[in-house]
Amino acid sequence: MAPRAPKKSVRSRGPVVLVATRKGAWILRADASRRSWRSDGPHFLGQVIHHLVLDPRDGRTLLAAAKTGHLGPTIFRSSDLGRSWKEAARPPAFPKVAEGEKGRTVDHTFWLTPGHPSQPGTWYAGTSPHGLFRSPDGGASWEPVSGLNDDPRYREWMGGPQDGTPNGPKLHSVIVDPRDPAHLYLGMSSGGVHESVDEGRSWRPIIQGMEVVDGLDAANITFHDPHCVRISPANPDRLYQQNHCGIYRLDRPGTAWVRIGKAMPPSVGDVGFPMVVHPRDPDTAWVFPMDGTSVWPRTSPGGRPAVYGTGNGGRTWRRLDGGLPRRDAWWTVKRQAMAADAGEPVGLYAGTTSGELWASRDQGRRFSCIARHLPEIYAVETGEPAR
């Protein structure tokens, strides 16, 4: 695939915000104050980009998960912050099965996670339908993680392509414990939250305390639908989760999730997709509630979008809608489309289904729109580029 060069070189000292959309990707670069933004894009115009991630280990390598409506899935890599791109030699793919057997096919790569700092070049990918893949070489080639993909219990919990979200089941929230490269978490929507302590060779569910849709059996792991799971960088023993059925917190070594979303206002509820955790304060986290009533409109409740934040681990929540539309805004924010930067105070970024990117320089107190008229935004990530 021919590499694409940006129109001009942009130098800045602020974070980058990586925006993946249904029709391409954009890279926004801030000045040090995060008041001024310059957009570089589109990259891969017309391709569905589910995730675009900067490798924090070098500040230069980008991986993009791509497909189109008509072409199969692939991964593109850049080692110069998007100035040029190279396609993976072997993108994530399930093993070919014997004649007569029914083999699985990756429809798209949905999630990308850089590996542990002690393992430069290692990346993880989650796919639709459910599959976990690992790259040892910076995303050039990918191998299935058989300990998950081929475990008969997991095959049952994963279900088939018809058992997931409207756009297919998603393996997401691949998390590497910053203290231990062998300690991994992941979420399956649907199919539960799971943990490995042996670098993916074996897995166990962590679903205690998680609720399921009324009338379903909570003991059946298939019915558990985590939307987004995040680890606290400041305290990796703390996990937060936005689930189909509420907002949760888990403090390890405990194994029981606590539904902290019960403290949300009843008129708003605790359904949503994204979950964001403060980079330095394990008690501070943010969600973006959506309307999960009746047929699941997946819009902001009442057409009034708002971030909700907690500063005490979920005991109380505060509405944060300064600068956001006060009414008649029927968009929402997808599970990968909200992120925090490492600034002081922390910057928050939310990409909408209507193609707007909202940013706050003060931990959500006030938002402003820094990009609009983009395609539907699928994912937003931040990063600190190498100087």
Place this chain on the structure above:
Amino acid sequence: MKVRIPSPLQDYTGKAEVEAEGATLDELLRDLDRRHPGLRFRIVDEQDRMRPHVRFFVDGEQAFDLGQRLEAGQSVQIVQALSGG
């Protein structure tokens, strides 16, 4: 033999018509991938099934099997349905 390439795949080939060789359609696509790395996986999945929205025509006749034999002098056309919004 000559292979007609649809526009979504011309980022790989750089042009609409290229040369490739093979005694079967499968061999031809593997040769095409050697010459233009990455192209095959975007139209044939890991189970060696044609992906949705892609069709292959040999001398104007649709081919449904990657094992279909090819003869010297035949031409192959790869067609993609560009539907959707």
